[in-house]
Amino acid sequence: MAKTSLVPDRPPCRLYLITPPAISHLDAFAATLDQALAAGDVAALQIRLKPADDDTIRRAVDVLAPVCRRHDVAVILNDRPDLARAAGCDGVHIGQGDAPLAEARRIMGPDAMIGVTCHDDRDLAWDAAENGADYVAFGAFYPTSTKATVHRPSLDLLTVWQETVETPCVAIGGITLETAEQVARAGADFVAVSGGIWSYDGGAAEAVKLFNRKLNFQL
Structure with missing residues (x-):
């Protein structure tokens, strides 16, 4: 996930999907994911x-x-580098x-690919970037039912990061079609969405x- 440019002829942001916290019917979800x-x-x-x-x-x-790889989509596992390596994921x-x-x-x-949660803390993000993180994640920007959240960064954090640091940033937390x-x-650089998709x-x-239309400023 290379850093995205904000120039007019390129998408300013890409979608980063997160699975639901529980998947009761894995094969059915795989079909939904494929679509x-x-x-x-x-x-x-x-x-x-x-x-x-x-x-x-x-x-x-x-x-x-395998579904992700058919569509050239990176597979990232949450929390567990040991399992991510053993399972052949692209990152953690x-x-x-x-x-x-x-x-x-x-x-x-x-x-x-290694991403690091940095909440609303630019210093944490700077340390992660300096130490080789491939991206940093800020959030939750909005209330979300996907997980319990404490930190609520302002959108200005994204602006400052974009202007000063090359390491890509992911925005996460309660992002909907209305706020994307x-x-x-x-x-x-990326918008992480779970409930807003599934x-x-x-x-x-x-x-x-x-x-995608929202992220390309088409709606």
Whole structure:
């Protein structure tokens, strides 16, 4: 996921999908995912299952990763560099309470994609970028039912980061079709969405289409 330009002839922001926290029917979800990824540009899928045992996570990667790769979408596992490496994921996303970045890099290797949650803290993000993170994630920008959140950064954080640092930034947390464009215009390189895709009344594929239009400032 290379850093995106804000110049007019390029998309200012790309979609980064996150799975629901629980997937009751994995094969059915894989079919939904396939339709969604065929509907528009998606940079990555983060597999984030909580709570879930290791076998459940491995099974999810086994089923969902081939779908992603058919559409040239990166597969990122949440929290667990050990499982991400063992399962053949393209990368891992770590929080502040997970394995340190250096340890994640040692486990995953030099070519893996590693993202770091930085909440609303530019200093944390700067440290992550300086130490080789491939992207940093800020949020939650809006209330979300996907996970409990404490931090609520302002959109200005994205603008300052975009203007001063080359490492890409992901905006996360409660982003909807109504707010996606303002987050993109603020400077996010990627917008992470979960419920706004999988719970959309018109279906996940239609949601991907509409988010892409918003991120390209077409609606």
